[in-house]
Amino acid sequence: MNAKILYDTILRLVFATLLLMILFAFIVIKEPHEMTSKEAENSETTQLIDLKEKRDPKLAKGKLLFKNNCAACHNKNLKDDLTGPALGNVSERWEAYPKEDLYNWIRNSQLMIEEGHPKAKALYEKYKLTMNAFPNLTDEEIEAMLYFCDKGAD
Numbered sequence: 642m643n644a645k646i647l648y649d650t651i652l653r654l655v656f657a658t659l660l661l662m663i664l665f666a667f668i669v670i671k672e673p674h675e676m677t678s679k680e681a682e683n684s685e686t687t688q689l690i691d692l693k694e695k696r697d698p699k700l701a702k703g704k705l706l707f708k709n710n711c712a713a714c715h716n717k718n719l720k721d722d723l724t725g726p727a728l729g730n731v732s733e734r735w736e737a738y739p740k741e742d743l744y745n746w747i748r749n750s751q752l753m754i755e756e757g758h759p760k761a762k763a764l765y766e767k768y769k770l771t772m773n774a775f776p777n778l779t780d781e782e783i784e785a786m787l788y789f790c791d792k793g794a795d
């Protein structure tokens with residue numbers, strides 16, 4: 642007799658649990674609101690970029706340094722000119738010169754223009770502006786920013 646009551650109770654409990662689980666599954670599966678295609682596209686793009694940066698800390702570091710130091714004059718999208726030229730794949734444009742030349746340009750472009758470096762002179766003649774000097778950036782920081790300029794452009 643007692644065993645039967647116990648058995649019935651367990652059966653009811655199992656049944657009730659199952660019902661609750663099905664109900665819960667419905668609530669979870671149902672989207673809270675329909676995203677417009679634009680919203681979906683935006684969040685997908687941001688997620689993609691976030692994912693790229695998570696997998697690649699150097700890219701994240703370069704992007705942050707770029708935002709803090711360079712984005713006032715160089716477009717963050719790396720594609721369009723602003724006050725300064727777009728910096729997407731900029732290393733390629735300096736390929737004819739030793740790596741230090743590009744680093745020196747970023748640290749003190751004025752000095753290079755004065756010294757008559759051909760690339761520096763050409764840039765100055767084209768833009769007729771002088772870029773800020775960044776004498777305190779380390780090699781590692783410049784490397785990360787240039788990495789962002791190359792990788793972030795695609």
Ligand code: HEC
Nearest residue numbers: 710711714724725726734747764765768769770771772773
């Ligand atoms: C105040 C505006 C300004 C800021 C801030 C600035 N730049 Fe520039 N940058 C320029 C201008 C203008 C030029 C074009 C050359 C010239 O006239 O000096 C240039 C040119 C360059 C070039 C050469 C581009 C080429 O086509 O070869 C590089 C590389 C560069 N900047 C990197 C940087 C980096 C990295 C930072 C941040 C650490 C930075 N710039 C911050 C204004 C700026």
